Amino acid sequence: MPGDTWSLDPQPRTGAGSSFPAPPEGALPITMAEVTEGGGAAPAAPRRGLKVAGIALAAVLVLAGAAGAAAFMLLRGSGEAILGKVPASADVVVTANLDPAASQKVNLLRIASRFPALGGQDQLRQQLNQTLDGLLRDVGMTHEDVQWVGSEVGLYVDVKSAQDTSYAVLIATDDEGAATASLQKFRAGLENQGATFHLSDHDGVQITVPATTEHPSFAIVDGVVVLGSDEGAVAAVIDTAHGGPAIADDATFLRVTGALPQSRLGVAFVDTAQLLGTFGDVLDAAGLTTGVTSLDALDGVGVSVSAESDGLALDTVMMYDDAKLSDVQRQTLSAADHPNKLIDLIPDEAIGMYAVEHLDAAIADQVGRISASDPQADEELKRLELTGAGGLLSQLTGDVAAEASPEQGTIPVGGVLMVGTNDPAATAAWIDGTLKKLPLGSTSGSCSSTGGCRVAQETVRWATEDHGGITVTFASSGATLPVAYAVMGDVAIVGSSRVQVEHVIDVHAGGGAISADPRFTSATANVPTDDGVLYLDVPAIVAVVRGQLPPAEAASFNNEIGPSLNPIEAVVAGTKNEPDIQRTRLFVRIP
Numbered sequence: 001m002p003g004d005t006w007s008l009d010p011q012p013r014t015g016a017g018s019s020f021p022a023p024p025e026g027a028l029p030i031t032m033a034e035v036t037e038g039g040g041a042a043p044a045a046p047r048r049g050l051k052v053a054g055i056a057l058a059a060v061l062v063l064a065g066a067a068g069a070a071a072f073m074l075l076r077g078s079g080e081a082i083l084g085k086v087p088a089s090a091d092v093v094v095t096a097n098l099d100p101a102a103s104q105k106v107n108l109l110r111i112a113s114r115f116p117a118l119g120g121q122d123q124l125r126q127q128l129n130q131t132l133d134g135l136l137r138d139v140g141m142t143h144e145d146v147q148w149v150g151s152e153v154g155l156y157v158d159v160k161s162a163q164d165t166s167y168a169v170l171i172a173t174d175d176e177g178a179a180t181a182s183l184q185k186f187r188a189g190l191e192n193q194g195a196t197f198h199l200s201d202h203d204g205v206q207i208t209v210p211a212t213t214e215h216p217s218f219a220i221v222d223g224v225v226v227l228g229s230d231e232g233a234v235a236a237v238i239d240t241a242h243g244g245p246a247i248a249d250d251a252t253f254l255r256v257t258g259a260l261p262q263s264r265l266g267v268a269f270v271d272t273a274q275l276l277g278t279f280g281d282v283l284d285a286a287g288l289t290t291g292v293t294s295l296d297a298l299d300g301v302g303v304s305v306s307a308e309s310d311g312l313a314l315d316t317v318m319m320y321d322d323a324k325l326s327d328v329q330r331q332t333l334s335a336a337d338h339p340n341k342l343i344d345l346i347p348d349e350a351i352g353m354y355a356v357e358h359l360d361a362a363i364a365d366q367v368g369r370i371s372a373s374d375p376q377a378d379e380e381l382k383r384l385e386l387t388g389a390g391g392l393l394s395q396l397t398g399d400v401a402a403e404a405s406p407e408q409g410t411i412p413v414g415g416v417l418m419v420g421t422n423d424p425a426a427t428a429a430w431i432d433g434t435l436k437k438l439p440l441g442s443t444s445g446s447c448s449s450t451g452g453c454r455v456a457q458e459t460v461r462w463a464t465e466d467h468g469g470i471t472v473t474f475a476s477s478g479a480t481l482p483v484a485y486a487v488m489g490d491v492a493i494v495g496s497s498r499v500q501v502e503h504v505i506d507v508h509a510g511g512g513a514i515s516a517d518p519r520f521t522s523a524t525a526n527v528p529t530d531d532g533v534l535y536l537d538v539p540a541i542v543a544v545v546r547g548q549l550p551p552a553e554a555a556s557f558n559n560e561i562g563p564s565l566n567p568i569e570a571v572v573a574g575t576k577n578e579p580d581i582q583r584t585r586l587f588v589r590i591p
Contacts, residue, residue, distance in 0.1 A: 081152055081172055081223075081224070082095055082152050082153070082154040082170045082172060082224060083095060083154070083246065083247055083248035084240070084241070084246050084248050085170060085221060085222070085224055085226075085237050085240050085241045085246065086154060086156045086170070086237070086240065086246060086247040086248070087156065087158065087236045087237070087239070087240045087244065087245070087246070087247065088240075088244075088245035088246055088247050088249065088250045089158050089236075089245075089274075090156040090157065090158050090247050090271070091157055091158055091159045091270065091271045091274050091275050092155075092156065092157040092159075092268070092269070092270050092271075093154070093155070093156050093157075093247055093253070093268065093269045094154060094155045094156075094266070094267070094268045094269075095152065095153070095154040095155075095266065095267055095268075096152065096153045096154070096265070096266045097151060097152050097265070097266070098149070098150070098151050098152065098153065099151035099152075100264070100265050101263055103263060104263060104264070104265055104306065104307045107307035107308060107309055108265075108307045110309070111307060111311070111312065111590050114567035114590055115563070115564065115567055116563060117563050117564060128143075129143040132146065138189070139185075139186050139189030139190060140185065140188070140189040140192070141182070141185055141186060141189065145182045145185060146182060147175075147178065148173045148174065148175040148176075148178035148179040148182060149171055149172075149173065150171070150172035150173045150174040150223075151172055151174070152171075152172040153169070153170065153171045153172065154169070154170040154171075155167065155168070155169050155170070156168060156170070156247070158233070158236070159274075159275060165229075166228065166229050166230055166232055166233040166236070167228070167229045167233060168226055168227060168228035168229065168233040168234060168236075168237060169226070169227045169228075170224050170225070170226055170227075170237065171224065171225040171227075172223060172224050172225075173220070173223055173224065173225055174223075176220055176223060179220060179225050180220060183208070183218055183220070183225065187208060190210075190215055195210060195211070195212075195214070195215050196210070196211040197209060197210050197211065197215075198211070200231060202219075202231075202234075202235045202238050202239075203238055203239065203242055205219055205220075205221055205238045206219060207219045207231055207234050207235065207238075209231045213229075213230065216228055216229065217229075217230055217231045217233070217234045218234065219234050219237075219238070221234075221237055221238050221241050222241050224237075224241075226238075247269075250271075252271060252273065252299055252300045252319070253269055253271070253300070255299075255300070255319060256269055256299070256300040256301065256302040256317060256319050257269055257302050257304075259302065259317045259319070259581060259583070260302050260303075260304040260315055260317055261304055261306050261313070261315055263306060264304040264305060264306040264315075265304075265305045265306055265307060266304060266305040267302065267303070267304045267305075268302065268303040268304075269300065269301070269302050269303075270300060270301040270302075271300055272298040272299065272300055272301055273298070273299050273300065273321070276298070297320050297321055297324040297325050297329065298318060298319070298320060298321070299319040299320060299321045300318075300319045301316065301317070301318050301319070302316070302317045302319075303315065303316050308526065308587075310526070310589060310590060310591050311526065311587055311588050311589040311590045311591075312587070312588045312590070313526065313585055313586070313587050313588075314585070314586040314587075315583070315584070315585050315586075316583070316584045316585075316586075317581055317582070317583050317584075318581065318582040318584075319580065319581055320333070320580045320581065320582070321580075322579070322580050325580075326365065328361055328364065328365040328368075329365060330579070331361060332358050332361040332362055332365070332577065333577045333578065333579055333580070333581075333582065334577075334578075334579045335357075335358045335361070335577070337357065337530040337531065337576075338357065340355050340356075340357050340399050340401065341399070341420075342355055342399050342400070342401035342418045342420065342491065343355050343401060343513075343514065343515050343533075344507075344513050344515050345401070345418060345491065345504050345507050345508055345513065346401060346403045346504075346507070346513060346514040346515070347403070347405055347503045347504070347506075347507050347511065347512065347513070347514065348512035348513055348514045348516065348517045348520075349405050349406065349503075349512075350403040350404060350405045350514050350537070351404055351405060351406065351413070351536070351537045351540040351541050351544060352403065352404045352534075352535060352536045352537065352541065353401065353402065353403040353404070353514060353533075353534070353535050354401065354402050354403075354532075354533070354534045354535075355399075355400065355401040355402075355532065355533055356399075356400050356401075356531065356532040356533075356575075357398055357399055357530075357531050357532065358398045358531060358577075359396070359398050359399075359400045360393065360396040360397065360398035361398060363393060363396075364393055367381060367386070367387060367393065371387065384434075385430060390426065392427065392430050395421050395422055395423045395426055395427050395430075396419055396420065396421060396422075397419075397420035397421060397422055397490070398420065399419070399420035400417075400418070400419050400420070401417075401418045402415060402416070402417045402418070403415050403416060403514075405500065405503065406540075406544060407496070407497065407499070407500070408499075411496075412544050412547065412548055413544060414495065414496035414497050414499070414500045415495065415496055415500060416493055416494065416495040416496070416500050416501060416503075416504055417493075417494045417495075418491055418492065418493050418494075418504065419491070419492050420490055420491060420492075421487070421490055421491070421492050422490065424487045424489070424490055424492070425487075427487060427492045428487040428492065431485050431487075431492060431494060432473065432485075435483060435485060435494070436460075436462065439457060440460050440475060440478075440479040440480060440481060440483060441457040441458040441459055441460045441478050441479060441480070442457070442458045442478060442479070442480050443455055443456065443457045443458070443480075444456050444458070458478040459478055460475050460477075460478040460479045461475070461476050461477045461478050462474070462475055462476060463476035465498070467486075467501075467502050467505050468505045468506065468508075468509050470486050470488050470505050471486060472484055472485070472486045472498060472501050472502065472505070473485055473486065474497075474498040474501075481496060481497075482496075482497045482498065483495070483496065483497075484496075484497055484498040484500070484501045485501065486501050486505065488504070488505060488508060493505075514535070519537065519569065519570060520535055520537075520570075522569075522589070522591075523535060523569065523570035523572045523587070523589045524572055524574065526572065526585070526587040526589065527572050527573060527574030527585040527586075527587050528574040528575065528576035528583060528585060529574045529576075530574075530575070530576040530577070531575045531576055531577045532573075532574065532575040533572065533573070533574045533575075534571075534572060534573040534574075535570065535571075535572050536570060536571040536572070537570055538565060538568045538569060538570055538571060539566075539569065542562070542565050545557075546558070567590050568588060568589070568590055569589045569590065569591055570588075570589045571586070571587070571588050571589070572586075572587050572589065573585065573586045573587070574587075
């Protein structure tokens with residue numbers, strides 16, 4: 001019921017001073033519980049200088065797991081309260097709602113039930129308590145000392161410069177008295193280890209400040225426990241709570257997080273524009289990109305975690321500043337979507353695949369940047385006939401697909417790479433000339449009695465065959481990897497073996513394609529596939545791995561790892577580009 005709280009241990013439901021009042025008779029059944037939206041998952045805090053923050057965050061992660069196990073106790077959900085206390089200057093923000101919406105809790109319980117190793121709720125509660133006890137033991141505390149933790153936690157990081165970074169953990173509490181007592185006990189535990197603290201008043205709020213940076217500063221601000229890397233990090237939260245600009249009102253934050261699913265377990269935000277002001281030169285030198293543009297065009301990145309009825313989803317959005325996009329990048333993001341016909345050529349026996357559209361423009365943009373900044377690299381790209389008039393890049397349509405399938409022989413898995421081409425003859429000539437120049441021959445070495453050694457490489461012999469009316473060229477002997485290739489209409493195919501290329505040709509002739517496989521269609525229905533899709537058939541991959549193990553190790557694998565993998569049917573990811581945003585969803589399907 002509204003106003004209830006929960007802890008890891010069973011508590012009396014009645015009696016003076018109890019924080020768990022008995023529910024009224026006729027309490028609403030689960031199907032009538034109020035449903036509101038929640039927050040996200042918290043990461044571990046950095047370095048020992050924020051030891052209590054590390055303890056708190058670890059506790060939060062454990063408690064977040066407990067929230068799913070305890071969903072039967074509370075299905076009402078709660079709103080966000082911490083964001084209003086996070087400074088607008090924060091570069092990284094993470095919030096977690098330990099009391100998410102009812103739908104999220106129900107989905108978590110269903111997913112947890114698919115993993116018997118987690119045990120029942122009582123067993124999980126005991127394991128969580130034991131974990132907390134281990135984390136808190138050094139400061140003389142137990143899990144009973146953190147039962148004041150409320151429905152929400154958060155973390156913010158403020159990077160002022162490469163040498164000046166502050167951060168703080170914020171933990172909502174529904175019992176300030178218990179939280180105060182717990183912090184006092186924590187302080188006493190550190191003082192017993194030689195630490196010293198003093199009190200500092202900031203705008204009417206008492207901050208406990210350590211004598212060294214080895215320990216955190218902390219305070220309670222309007223029902224929120226704040227554990228900061230230093231006094232300034234805590235003071236920033238106080239200033240925000242007392243009317244200063246908050247991240248909750250920041251335009252970029254709202255724009256980014258607003259593009260994420262609103263029913264979620266957790267959310268994270270990175271103000272890339274601000275971070276690039278500090279580290280832009282370093283990141284540019286490293287050549288880092290988003291896959292479509294360089295990082296300097298990014299405004300912000302948002303990530304959320306949510307529990308669906310048939311699995312777990314990790315959503316990511318990348319927001320771009322249109323003014324910083326090049327014409328090619330803008331065209332790539334805005335390009336009209338079309339079905340990637342290469343997916344229809346992937347065999348249904350594939351254990352994994354990846355397909356993407358519009359890759360030609362993205363590659364051309366990155367290659368253009370490299371060529372403009374490095375004349376030597378530009379000359380090498382032209383020598384390889386990748387760029388320049390009639391180069392390979394000018395022949396690509398932008399559709400690309402790769403797949404992996406089981407293979408007979410010493411290598412258990414093979415695969416193919418397929419690319420769309422607008423000039424099949426030129427692409428076939430480039431592949432033929434390039435592959436035959438590669439050192440694919442087997443090598444052998446010998447040494448003489450005088451100490452001289454020589455390495456010999458076997459000559460690779462190539463042959464062709466007709467398969468279904470398509471000419472397949474392959475390394476017939478002498479190659480370490482029996483590479484094969486073919487051009488079928490406007491699709492160029494390069495495979496790890498002749499058999500792998502033949503499989504694609506067979507699919508084109510009417511064989512089973514992955515695009516019609518129910519497992520593939522069910523999994524990819526949960527992700528956008530407009531611009532790219534990744535699919536991993538987990539049971540098939542596990543079977544391949546298990547088949548390579550000796551009997552004893554296979555039995556151990558089945559007993560120790562198998563139960564944790566068996567419930568997972570697939571891992572998929574999909575991408576959709578829009579004029580100023582790139583959306584990606586990673587989905588773990590647990591039907």
